[in-house]
Amino acid sequence: xxxxxxxxxxxxxxxxxxxxxxxxxxxxxxxxxxxxxxxxxxxxxxxxxxxxxxxxxxxxxxxxxxxxxxxxxxxxxxxxxxxxxxxxxxxxxxxxxxxxxxxxxxxxxxxxxxxxxxxxxxxxxxxxxxxxxxxxxxxxxxxxxxxxxxxxxxxxxxxxxxxxxxxxxxxxxxxxxxxxxxxxxxxxxxxxxxxxxxxxxxxxxxxxxxxxxxxxxxxxxx
Amino acid sequence: xxxxxxxxxxxxxxxxxxxxxxxxxxxxxxxxxxxxxxxxxxxxxxxxxxxxxxxxxxxxxxxxxxxxxxxxxxxxxxxxxxxxxxxxxxxxxxxxxxxxxxxxxxxxxxxxxxxxxxxxxxxxxxxxxxxxxxxxxxxxxxxxxxxxxxxxxxxxxxxxxxxxxxxxxxxxxxxxxxxxxxxxxxxxxxxxxxxxxxxxxxxxxxxxxxxxxxxxxxxxxxxxxxxxxxxxxxxxxxxxxxxxxxxxxxxxxxxxxxxxxxxxxxxxxxxxxxxxxxxxxxxxxxxxxxxxxxxxxxxxxxxxxxxxxxxxxxxxxxxxxxxxxxxxxxxxxxxxxxxxxxxxxxxxxxxxxxxxxxxxxxxxxxxxxxxxxxxxxxxxxxxxxxxxxxxxxxxxxxxxxxxxxxxxxxxxxxxxxxxxxxxxxxxxxxxxxxxxxxxxxxxxxxxxxxxxxxxxxxxxxxxxxxxxxxxxxxxxxxxxxxxxxxxxxxxxxxxxxxxxxxxxxxxxxxxxxxxxxxxxxxxxxxxxxxxxxxxxxxxxxxxxxxxxxxxxxxxxxxxxxxxxxxxxxxxxxxxxxxxxxxxxxxxxxxxxxxxxxxxxxxxxxxxxxxxxxxxxxxxxxxxxxxxxxxxxxxxxxxxxxxxxxxxxxxxxx
Numbered sequence: 001x002x003x004x005x006x007x008x009x010x011x012x013x014x015x016x017x018x019x020x021x022x023x024x025x026x027x028x029x030x031x032x033x034x035x036x037x038x039x040x041x042x043x044x045x046x047x048x049x050x051x052x053x054x055x056x057x058x059x060x061x062x063x064x065x066x067x068x069x070x071x072x073x074x075x076x077x078x079x080x081x082x083x084x085x086x087x088x089x090x091x092x093x094x095x096x097x098x099x100x101x102x103x104x105x106x107x108x109x110x111x112x113x114x115x116x117x118x119x120x121x122x123x124x125x126x127x128x129x130x131x132x133x134x135x136x137x138x139x140x141x142x143x144x145x146x147x148x149x150x151x152x153x154x155x156x157x158x159x160x161x162x163x164x165x166x167x168x169x170x171x172x173x174x175x176x177x178x179x180x181x182x183x184x185x186x187x188x189x190x191x192x193x194x195x196x197x198x199x200x201x202x203x204x205x206x207x208x209x210x211x212x213x214x215x216x217x218x219x220x221x222x
Numbered sequence: 223x224x225x226x227x228x229x230x231x232x233x234x235x236x237x238x239x240x241x242x243x244x245x246x247x248x249x250x251x252x253x254x255x256x257x258x259x260x261x262x263x264x265x266x267x268x269x270x271x272x273x274x275x276x277x278x279x280x281x282x283x284x285x286x287x288x289x290x291x292x293x294x295x296x297x298x299x300x301x302x303x304x305x306x307x308x309x310x311x312x313x314x315x316x317x318x319x320x321x322x323x324x325x326x327x328x329x330x331x332x333x334x335x336x337x338x339x340x341x342x343x344x345x346x347x348x349x350x351x352x353x354x355x356x357x358x359x360x361x362x363x364x365x366x367x368x369x370x371x372x373x374x375x376x377x378x379x380x381x382x383x384x385x386x387x388x389x390x391x392x393x394x395x396x397x398x399x400x401x402x403x404x405x406x407x408x409x410x411x412x413x414x415x416x417x418x419x420x421x422x423x424x425x426x427x428x429x430x431x432x433x434x435x436x437x438x439x440x441x442x443x444x445x446x447x448x449x450x451x452x453x454x455x456x457x458x459x460x461x462x463x464x465x466x467x468x469x470x471x472x473x474x475x476x477x478x479x480x481x482x483x484x485x486x487x488x489x490x491x492x493x494x495x496x497x498x499x500x501x502x503x504x505x506x507x508x509x510x511x512x513x514x515x516x517x518x519x520x521x522x523x524x525x526x527x528x529x530x531x532x533x534x535x536x537x538x539x540x541x542x543x544x545x546x547x548x549x550x551x552x553x554x555x556x557x558x559x560x561x562x563x564x565x566x567x568x569x570x571x572x573x574x575x576x577x578x579x580x581x582x583x584x585x586x587x588x589x590x591x592x593x594x595x596x597x598x599x600x601x602x603x604x605x606x607x608x609x610x611x612x613x614x615x616x617x618x619x620x621x622x623x624x625x626x627x628x629x630x631x632x633x634x635x636x637x638x639x640x641x642x643x644x645x646x647x648x649x650x651x652x653x654x655x656x657x658x659x660x661x662x663x664x665x666x667x668x669x670x671x672x673x674x675x676x677x678x679x680x681x682x683x684x685x686x687x688x689x690x691x692x693x694x695x696x697x698x699x700x701x702x703x704x705x706x707x708x709x710x711x712x713x714x715x716x717x718x719x720x721x722x723x724x725x726x727x728x729x730x731x732x733x734x735x736x737x738x739x740x741x742x743x744x745x746x747x748x749x750x751x752x753x754x755x756x757x758x759x760x761x762x763x764x765x766x767x768x769x770x771x772x773x774x775x776x777x778x779x780x781x782x783x784x785x786x787x788x789x790x791x792x793x794x795x796x797x798x799x800x801x802x803x804x805x806x807x808x809x810x811x812x813x814x815x816x817x818x819x820x821x822x823x824x825x826x827x828x829x830x831x832x833x834x835x836x837x838x839x840x841x842x843x844x845x846x847x848x849x850x851x852x853x854x855x856x857x858x859x860x861x862x863x864x865x866x867x868x869x870x871x872x873x874x875x
Contacts, residue, residue: 004691006706019620027611034578034607041585042600045521046592052858053523053851054587055870058580063530066579067572074568077618082561084620089557106395149389150487152552152627156693156706159624165488165554166388167481183706187627187695189382191389191396192307195699 006156009178009203013159015084022080026073092171097138104144104151104164107193109184115217126220130199132184133216134176135209141173152188155201161187176203247359249351250833251336254358256658258332259651261358261365262325263735268369269320274725276313279305281718283700299377308397310699311380316372318383319405322505323412324365326643330508331416331454332361334650335423335447337658341824342444344432344841346834349425357418364412371404379405382697384498387479387490391471406468413462416454423451432823434843438532439862441822441847442525445532446511449539450504456543457500464493491553495546503542505639506606507535509646510577513602516649517581519820520596521588522858524848527580534573534580541570551619552626560619567617574610578603589851589858593818594668598649601676605641609634612687627697630690636683648675648731656813659739660830666805667734670755670798674727674762681720685713712774719769723762730755734809741810748809752802760795764788819859822847826861845871 008017045053101112101120111132115124120143134140144153146166153172154161162172184199204212239248248254278287290303299309336354340347348354371378378401381390385405393399427448431440440448468490470476477483479490518525525531547555547563581603590596612634616622625631648671656662692710694701701707701714733751736742764787771783779787816825823843827835845866851858852870860866 004688004710006693013624016620016624019618020615020624023615023618023621027614031607031611034582035604037582038585038600038604041582041588042590045585045588045590047522047589051589053521053589055523055851055853056526056587057524058527058530058583062579062583063527063576067576070572070575074571077614078565078568081564081618081620085557085561085564088620088623089560146481148482149392149395150386154627154693154695156624161552161623161626163553165481167487168554170554183704185695185698185704188386189311189389189697192311192380194311194697195307196703198704 008157008159009176010158011175011177012088015088016159019081019084093139093141093173096141096173098134098140100132100140101143101145102153103147104153104186105147106149106191107197109199126216132199132201133209133212134201134203135206136176136179136203139173139175141171144170144172149190150188151186151190154185154187155182157182163188179203179205247355249355251340251348251354252831254354255333255337257358258328258336261361262329262333265320265324265365269317269325270725272313272317274721275305276310277718277721279310279699280701281715283702307699308377308380312378314697315379315382322383323409324368326505326639327416328361329647330643331450331504332419334508335419337654338824339423339426339444339447341827341831341835342441342822343427343430343435344823344836344843345426345430346836348422349430350422353418354422357415357422360411360418361415364408364415367404367411368408371401374400374404377401384494385468387487388481391468391479393472403469403472406465410462410465413458416458420451420454423447424455432840432843438529439843439846442514442531443511446507446535449535450507453500453504453539453542457497457504460493460497464490464497488553488555491550495549498549499546500542503538505643509602509643512646512650513581513599516595516599516653517584518848518850519818520591520593521584522850523584523588524850526583528848530576531580534576537573538570541566545570548617551622564617564619571610571614578607594665594672595649595653597672598645602642602645602649605637605645609637609641612637625690627695628690629686629694629696632696633683633686633690640679640683655738656817657824657829657831660813661738661810662813662817663734663738664806664809666802667730667751667755670802671727671730671734675724678720678724678727682717682724685717689713715774719765726758726762729758737809743809748806752799755802756795756799759798760791763794764791821849821859821862823862826863
């Protein structure tokens with residue numbers, strides 16, 4: 001199943017993949033255990049002439065065991081997860097390298113880049129439809145906004161997903177590690193154009209990113 | 223109070239009503255149960271066809287759906303059989319809405335709740351027969367309103383069965399006008415139906431248990447329906463209120479949910495899921511109860527850990543109120559809450575695990591009979607295990623960041639609701655059919671139906687885990703619009719082919735059901751039943767071989783594949799035909815009073831059970847429900863009315 005995961009291209013995504021593998025191995029082992037036991041019982045205890053079923057109402061030791069052991073395993077699993085959750089959702093980066101504002105609007109991602117003043121909403125902002133340009137190996141902080149209905153900003157290769165809610169600004173951050181082009185689908189049903197609401201993230205090398213910025217603002221000023 | 227009710231009904235035992243009071247506005251819980259069954263089965267056909275339409279679109283995007291080419295090109299939804307995006311969203315929305323509210327709830331809760339509670343606790347009817355009748359007819363009203371939505375201008379609701387605001391509350395965002403309002407109105411009405419049922423079930427079970435039917439002698443399926451009724455009593459008003467608020471927003475221009483005018487869209491999600499998570503357990507608890515009922519009967523041994531089973535259900539009922547936030551990890555809700563909800567969600571996994579281990583314990587040391595109901599109960603257990611384990615992925619708030627709103631969740635809830643609830647539903651129908659209709663459904667046809675359904679259920683829903691892991695979003699109209707999904711399209715095609723096979727697999731069930739109800743046992747009808755079942759299997763075999771030769775993406779098989787497919791198809795068809803010819807019993811023959819040698823009270827009642835259920839005196843309970851293979855007893859079963867050796871009385875409660 002893991003081979004079906006798209007390639008991960010972000011530092012933050014590694015946390016998610018690690019916990020995905022943990023869940024995967026945990027559930028596969030439990031499933032095999034239960035399935036084997038069940039198959040064994042089904043074959044061994046099929047009705048045979050002259051053999052009566054065991055008369056038993058249960059076993060308290062077993063009940064305690066199969067309550068306590070799963071509780072313990074799940075508790076460890078919860079604790080393992082919470083550090084990652086805090087890192088991914090609560091520890092908003094104070095000094096990200098790049099700040100971008102993305103607004104979900106039926107059926108586009110409107111991407112706003114601040115100019116050299118590093119502030120949004122000023123004259124030197126650059127606004128592009130459905131195109132997110134970022135440098136490689138730098139942390140990106142995106143402020144997600146919604147203009148109409150709820151959308152969900154999703155970049156499968158970075159493992160990142162966040163609903164976009166009109167009336168709120170929700171932060172999302174990641175650090176891409178590989179140059180290339182990646183899709184940004186909308187993952188929450190947002191109307192008849194939901195399917196095909198798809199942006200593009202271009203991860204540039206550092207030099208290319210500088211070049212892109214220069215060219216983009218030059219074109220804008222024309 | 224139970225005494226007076228009993229006498230009042232006893233006097234009616236020989237009373238024969240007219241057509242209207244017997245079949246339409248009946249007050250008899252058994253007739254109301256059958257009415258709910260018909261309602262659910264009819265709506266299941268609608269829900270299933272909707273699913274096949276959108277599956278077609280996913281496999282072969284923007285092609286004419288086979289069988290719908292005749293539709294006029296002026297149609298808004300499916301011009302000339304092409305699925306439009308809005309129609310697609312509507313089909314997805316209505317498939318889920320119908321299956322949840324008009325199939326699984328009417329059958330598992332409405333039908334089995336009504337039929338089993340009075341019979342299994344030794345009561346003559348429900349506590350409030352008139353309320354019971356109203357509950358059914360209000361459900362019909364809800365179904366009519368829901369169906370009307372298909373015919374209004376702008377089409378039916380198309381904002382997902384979860385109806386997230388403001389997509390659902392501002393008509394301009396979807397272009398759907400009356401449809402969505404009718405959807406909310408129907409849910410509002412249906413919530414009243416469930417509420418009436420719940421009040422009735424709770425009152426009946428608390429007050430009308432027969433002498434000796436102590437709480438710990440109540441069969442587990444009745445326990446499960448009791449817990450379900452409590453959840454329904456508390457959860458459905460929330461849905462009703464949320465539905466009313468949606469109607470207010472849409473019709474009277476209030477702004478509960480519209481952020482453009484100061485409303486709060488997440489409020490809808492909180493209301494919906496605060497109802498929605500208990501609702502999930504309303505859908506699965508009766509299934510768990512049915513499995514717990516069938517396993518001991520066909521293992522010929524007491525259920526393992528009866529009390530643990532009861533406590534687990536009560537724990538689920540309590541915990542189901544504090545887990546709703548796991549649907550909202552990525553919703554923009556304060557992430558700190560995500561940690562708390564993950565914790566409670568994994569806590570609720572524990573009672574489910576306890577139940578699973580106890581089912582395994584019941585199999586251990588049994589003397590297992592592989593009847594059709596038992597096959598469904600066994601399938602329920604293993605499919606519920608898969609559905610439960612895949613839930614761990616989403617319960618982890620971190621892993622959920624990636625797989626939220628992908629096909630992984632679609633796979634998960636179908637394993638629980640189809641693999642769990644619907645398999646229990648089929649098993650329950652086959653098991654209680656003799657008492658419900660006075661005749662037994664055929665085992666051979668039932669086995670053909672079971673195996674086809676089991677195989678193709680897994681072939682439809684297991685690969686969805688893979689799609690989800692690949693990032694395939696749910697509710698998208700055309701996966702080919704995304705580069706990263708195109709490589710997985712063969713899986714989509716395989717799922718759709720399997721879904722078509724799953725649909726065809728229901729044909730033997732339909733034949734079995736109607737033949738038994740209406741006693742169609744003429745020679746020609748038997749041959750037709752055998753031939754159609756054989757053809758279904760043969761056709762599926764042909765297509766499978768063609769796909770194995772050519773892969774998923776090649777529509778026209780080569781001559782070699784055609785020949786191989788034809789040979790396999792003929793072999794399979796002959797095999798099924800001859801199997802059925804040899805093994806089919808006379809269809810619709812009268813069933814004995816207790817065909818399964820089961821202990822519980824419904825089998826003590828005569829078949830068919832008369833109005834008032836038990837004749838002049840009510841049965842008195844002297845042992846637990848699952849005392850099978852008691853040492854020293856001649857038979858491996860005895861009705862709950864028999865006394866038991868005091869040595870074993872304590873163990874069996």
